[in-house]
Every structure is written in C-alpha cells, then in structure tokens.
Amino acid sequence: MPYDAPSDLASLSLLEIAEAVEQRRLPPVEQWNPAETADSHMRIAADGTWFHEGRPIARKAMVRAFASLLTRDGDGRYWLVTPQCRQSIEVEDAAFIATDMQVKDGALAFRLNIDELVLAGPDHPLRAAGTPDTPAIYLSVRRGCEARLDRSTWLQLAEHALAGEGDDPAVTSQGARFSLLPA
Incomplete structure (x- = not known):
C-alpha cells in the first residue's frame, strides 16, 4: 500500500490533524522482546539525515520504515527493534x-x-x-x-x-x- 504524506500542515484543521495522527499505525515494538542483539551500522545525524555504513539513506520510505521501529531505552540508547533482533543505532542529537x-x-x-x-x-x-x-x-x-x-x-x-x-x-x-x- 503506498504511503500518502499528510497535506500541508497550515491547510489542515485540528480535527484533520488528530485524524492523521490516529491513522498512523506503528509496529507493536513494545510487545517484542527479541533475544538477538546486533549493531545496525546506522546513524542519525543532528540534521536528521539517516546513514547506513556511512552513506545517507536517500529513500524517504526506507527512513519512515526504520523510524517506525525506533525506540530509546531507559539508559538513553537507541534501538531498531524487530521480532527477531534488536539493533543499536547511533543518534547524534534527536531521532x-x-x-x-x-x-x-x-x-x-x-x-x-x-x-x-x-x-x-x-x-x-x-x-x-x-x-x-x-x-x-x-x-x-x-x-x-x-x-x-x-x-x-x-x-x-x-x-x-x-x-x-x-x-x-x-x-x-x-x-x-x-x-x-x-x-
């Protein structure tokens, strides 16, 4: 199913914004407890650019997919979580x-x-x-x-x-x- 980005923020009413927020379905990362841990070789730069093995990830759809798996633990470490593996990811400032x-x-x-x-x-x-x-x-x-x-x-x-x-x-x-x- 193709991804449809929300309209220009200024043109949306509060109700439309709330509906767009509600429609965003995220994977149930909180329910997953994978046994395997690895390094993703990924980094989110301070300007929001995502990198894999030093190269920027140019496809916005890939960044959105990875972002839906992102979590931060109580020690401040960031992880990409799937049912099978939890992979560390470096975040320079904010995700x-x-x-x-x-x-x-x-x-x-x-x-x-x-x-x-x-x-x-x-x-x-x-x-x-x-x-x-x-x-x-x-x-x-x-x-x-x-x-x-x-x-x-x-x-x-x-x-x-x-x-x-x-x-x-x-x-x-x-x-x-x-x-x-x-x-």
Whole structure:
C-alpha cells in the first residue's frame, strides 16, 4: 500500500490533524522482546539525515520504515527493534526533526522530517534545553524518542510565545503549559 504524506500542515484543521495522527499505525515494538542483539551500522545525524555504513539513506520510505521501529531505552540508547533482533543505532542529537508548526484551536501541531504529525500536549510534551543564548526545544514523539525543532520551527514557536500574555516565554497546547526557557 503506498504511503500518502499528510497535506500541508497550515491547510489542515485540528480535527484533520488528530485524524492523521490516529491513522498512523506503528509496529507493536513494545510487545517484542527479541533475544538477538546486533549493531545496525546506522546513524542519525543532528540534521536528521539517516546513514547506513556511512552513506545517507536517500529513500524517504526506507527512513519512515526504520523510524517506525525506533525506540530509546531507559539508559538513553537507541534501538531498531524487530521480532527477531534488536539493533543499536547511533543518534547524534534527536531521532527526528520538527520542520513546521501550526497553532490550531489551542493545540500546537508539528510536522516531522518523516512526514508524521504530532500534537504537543500531556502525552507529547515540549522540553527546553541548551542555554538562554543557544536554546534548543525538543518534542516528545514516542518510545522515548524526541524531535528537535529546526531553526524556522523554533522561531515559529517563539513568535507564538511572544504573542501570548505574560513575561514568561511559555506556550500552552492541549491544556499543558511548557516553558521555553532551559532549566
């Protein structure tokens, strides 16, 4: 079955975004406990580019397929998990990149570099890291993996926060409030 990327984020309503999120079916990685462990010889660069044995993976469909198997354990290690094998994967910064953001009916909707949509909120919190001079904002995606907001998406979020009320640079999405100041 061919993959249909969601429409342009700005053209979607909150209901359409929520439906697209709900329709995304992921493998049940949490249910698999493979006995075999190996090295995938893969790396996700800080800019979101996926590599295998030093060469970029050019096919977006392959990246989306691998991303659906990605998990992060309690020790911070990343794994590609199948029913037969758990393979380590190096992640330089974050597993995903948030490339666009829209404000829709009290929710912040993000598009990832793998064409997934994520609604920030209690189940997908935003986290501020870095320093006040070089801040970084991360969005919880799934299974311990996060997306780092790229520069333009970070600026969209900052403009939204500055348009709000109060002196504290913070945003609210689906009833959850997130400070944009690094802790």
